[in-house]
Amino acid sequence: MWQIIGQTRAVSLLQRSLEIGSLAHAYLFVGPAHVGKMTLALNLAQALNCETAEPPCGECASCQKITSAKHADVQIIGLSHDGDSAEARPRVEISIDQIRQVQHSVSLPPFEGRYKVFIIDGAELLSIEAANCLLKTLEEPVGKVVFILLTTNERLLPATVISRCQRVELLPVSVTEIESALSRSWGIEAQKAKLLARLSHGCLGWAVSIALDDGLLQQRAERLDELLDVTHGSCEERFAYAAQLAAQFSQNRELVQGRLDLWLEWWRDLLLVKVGLTEAVANINCLDDLIDITTGCSLYQIRSFIDSIRAARGQLKLNANPRLVLEVLMLSIPQVERRGEGVPAAQVR
Numbered sequence: 001m002w003q004i005i006g007q008t009r010a011v012s013l014l015q016r017s018l019e020i021g022s023l024a025h026a027y028l029f030v031g032p033a034h035v036g037k038m039t040l041a042l043n044l045a046q047a048l049n050c051e052t053a054e055p056p057c058g059e060c061a062s063c064q065k066i067t068s069a070k071h072a073d074v075q076i077i078g079l080s081h082d083g084d085s086a087e088a089r090p091r092v093e094i095s096i097d098q099i100r101q102v103q104h105s106v107s108l109p110p111f112e113g114r115y116k117v118f119i120i121d122g123a124e125l126l127s128i129e130a131a132n133c134l135l136k137t138l139e140e141p142v143g144k145v146v147f148i149l150l151t152t153n154e155r156l157l158p159a160t161v162i163s164r165c166q167r168v169e170l171l172p173v174s175v176t177e178i179e180s181a182l183s184r185s186w187g188i189e190a191q192k193a194k195l196l197a198r199l200s201h202g203c204l205g206w207a208v209s210i211a212l213d214d215g216l217l218q219q220r221a222e223r224l225d226e227l228l229d230v231t232h233g234s235c236e237e238r239f240a241y242a243a244q245l246a247a248q249f250s251q252n253r254e255l256v257q258g259r260l261d262l263w264l265e266w267w268r269d270l271l272l273v274k275v276g277l278t279e280a281v282a283n284i285n286c287l288d289d290l291i292d293i294t295t296g297c298s299l300y301q302i303r304s305f306i307d308s309i310r311a312a313r314g315q316l317k318l319n320a321n322p323r324l325v326l327e328v329l330m331l332s333i334p335q336v337e338r339r340g341e342g343v344p345a346a347q348v349r
């Protein structure tokens, strides 16, 4: 049984290659974060090394070892799979040393399985030297060795590496599939499964990680509260918030980018409510609040502010002055009257 949910096309392609013995020696799995690339890669590694007649069974000793990352012939290479705990500074790219170790391992026969499988997680993070080193290995395929490169952004990979791989695209999973998987396989209660399926944007892995950690959902709710306070806040409050975010940006860029992604999602929901597509809203638990805000602003204002958020994200990526970018963004927020004075934001989640 292939464990991956909702990637029928990718699974069919791999299954057929296995059946007719036309495996590529290198694959490039492309898709958004948490969509299931690693799950599919491990499933393929299981299928290649499964001991039963219906691979991947998920239950034989080989499949189980791969699930628990204990199979000697299945290696995962990436920033968080380095295993070099003595490293003083966290790595920002996959190094040539990591790929040289792979090259050495490729030259040895499989230790306990039929195939050696090398999964490169975050292949877009290969350094130039590492990518060139990998290219040499990909250009000289060795029997019983399969490479699986995982990436969220194939444009950051050298074309020479891409051309040596068979591309497999993983598309976002449908809301209904995620909702039913959360209820069926993880026992998540219906209301929460429905909300997480909407918020996940088709990435089941994200929904599962949030479902299993109430702290993350709470943190998200607090950030939404913050967003509501700023939306209804005075000019001084907005500027203070911009200063706070700008200070955070110098410590943790991703955190601020994540905050802007949340804003974008929220204002996209406002746009959907404004045009009457309420059923497509992601933040379904905040519907009353969304409706409340949309009555106070025009479609033009909502669209303009979405453009402003996108512009701010782009400018921050291009290393513009964060304080300036965020202050301009705060000035672009449409003036929205808070209806029903005295209602704390925490109650409108």
Ligand SMILES: [Zn+2]
Binding pocket: 046, 049, 050, 051, 052, 055, 056, 057, 058, 059, 060, 061, 062, 063
């Ligand atoms: Zn098996």
